[in-house]
Amino acid sequence: MAGMAGFIATTLDCPDPAALAAFYQALGGGEITYSSAEYASVTLDGGAVLYFQATADHRRPTWPDPAVPQQFHLDFYVDDLDKAEAGLRALGADRPEPQPSDRWRVLTDPAGHPFCVCLRSQ
Numbered sequence: 001m002a003g004m005a006g007f008i009a010t011t012l013d014c015p016d017p018a019a020l021a022a023f024y025q026a027l028g029g030g031e032i033t034y035s036s037a038e039y040a041s042v043t044l045d046g047g048a049v050l051y052f053q054a055t056a057d058h059r060r061p062t063w064p065d066p067a068v069p070q071q072f073h074l075d076f077y078v079d080d081l082d083k084a085e086a087g088l089r090a091l092g093a094d095r096p097e098p099q100p101s102d103r104w105r106v107l108t109d110p111a112g113h114p115f116c117v118c119l120r121s122q
Contacts, residue, residue, distance in 0.1 A: 009049035014111040017052035024050050026091050060112030070114045077120040084117045
């Protein structure tokens with residue numbers, strides 16, 4: 001059944017759009033298609049598009065503490081959880097505790113947004 005609209009992209013509020021676009025381009029491959037102090041976008045390998053917009057009052061999510069909810073999260077496939085986590089932490093990701101499973105990892109991007117890396121073989 002056809003919907004009324006076509007999906008374009010997911011937009012994330014953040015304090016530094018260019019930096020977050022670079023982070024997600026390194027994570028998901030693809031190409032940064034626009035970058036400024038106010039907005040940035042990246043088209044990931046596979047075609048998904050992420051937009052980033054500067055928000056002066058951005059409140060960093062505190063997952064798993066519900067004080068500032070995660071609001072959403074993105075999922076990515078990887079071939080090796082340990083290798084992916086190490087590479088992403090080198091790019092500015094963090095690993096909150098506790099972790100909900102040993103089959104995937106919840107990490108946070110440099111602006112605090114949670115995302116999951118999941119084994120491709122699952």
